[in-house]
Amino acid sequence: MFNEFLDLVAARYGIDPNVLRLGQSFNVNPTEAAELAGNIQQQSDFLSKINVIGVVNVKGRKIFGATEKAITGRKQNGRHLASIEASENTYELHETDTGVLIPWEYFDNLAGLGVDRLMAGIAQFVNQQTALDMCQIGWFGERVSPTTSDKELKDVNIGWLKLLETKRPANVYKGKGSSGQEKIKIYGADAEFSCLDELALDLRQGLDPRHQNRNDLVFLVGRELAAKESKIISKQHGLKPTERAALGSKTLLGSFGGMEGLTPPNFPAKGAVVTTLENLSIYYQKTSVRRSLRNDEDKKGYVNSYYRNEGYVVEDYGLMTAIKADNVEFGEDE
Incomplete structure (x- = not known):
């Protein structure tokens, strides 16, 4: 054979x-x-x-x-x-x-x-x-x-993220704190970003001005961030775990900062990116x-x-x- x-x-x-x-x-x-x-x-x-x-x-x-x-x-x-x-x-x-x-x-x-x-x-x-x-x-x-x-x-x-960090370090947000000890706190009291919508808008505003109003921008988000947001939204709406599972994260989350939210394969679990798919x-x-x-x-x-x-x-x-x-x-x- x-x-x-x-x-x-x-x-x-x-x-x-x-x-x-x-x-x-x-x-x-x-x-x-x-x-x-x-x-x-x-x-x-x-x-x-x-x-x-x-x-x-x-x-x-x-x-x-x-x-x-x-x-x-x-x-x-x-x-x-x-x-x-x-x-x-x-x-x-x-x-x-x-x-x-x-x-x-x-x-x-x-x-x-x-x-x-x-x-x-x-x-x-x-x-x-x-x-x-x-x-x-x-x-x-x-x-x-x-x-x-x-x-x-x-x-x-x-890869793409390392290229961006090397060529345009200002476009990769590392968080607050001393060099090498930076942290990005999302959700909860004293959080820098209380939700993904705020994070998406902040990243969008970091694009070159000529790109900020494009209508083909996407918000790429990691599965842990998406799951956390889904849990918070379902809690606010009083959804049971079975109802949340039936709807799925994508249905619950919708868009962020006016951009479609996507989770690509093997994307960093707590990562977030704003770009266009044709830019990669x-x-x-x-x-x-x-x-x-x-x-x-x-x-x-x-x-x-x-x-x-x-x-x-x-x-x-x-x-x-x-x-x-x-x-x-x-x-x-x-």
Whole structure:
């Protein structure tokens, strides 16, 4: 059955099946690479709403990078032109290797459903986990290590929040207190923010003035913040726990500061961000994508690998604000 599976994969990518049988990796052409990236993107509703883009170079200018200022005006005896600021308008990609060992037992169970179902099942399993990993790195990524080991994937790549903190530190609110001891108190007596609506409005006002009145802004909120808000709202309205569970947090919460509230996959539990979904991007180098599928006798399974150069991009830092999730503390319920 494994050879039949390899034949299908070879036909899918237009390569010689013997390349796979020999355990060799193969280049994926840009068209197939884009389709593969699209298939992974569709495994997550959040990823499907942001940009996942194939680029030519490992380093370069952002695709949707902003001018970082207004571009309309007038010049007497000439033409008004705004320049693109290079300081915040570049990206860099890094080696990214997604690989998984599929145990023979798992493979054989799927094989019992037929080779077509087998191929679809493995693709869904791998693509879904890859999508979750991409979200995890986007929110928690802090550095690029030669060899990765962090369970939260902080060392795979530099994610959106770390990019914002590095490039626009003023746009990441750390709270009150001495340096390194800051705290953001939400809810309860003497809270800095008594509810998420106040927090959302504060973050919105931290955007560059030209972005503050946009109608496509979203408020990304962590599950613990959303759950706390849900509990408070349900208590105010006298809802029982069963009624609150039936409605769900999303129904109870609605919008914040005039913005839609969303909780993306693997988002920091006490985190909050204001931006637009189109301001967040993941770039991959079109010509760097490689795949391999091989049997590993020693590990008793089949190795599925997806290699590429990849990077995370905040298109316009002035269009994103956030809080430092690790600094958030909840006050006592009033």
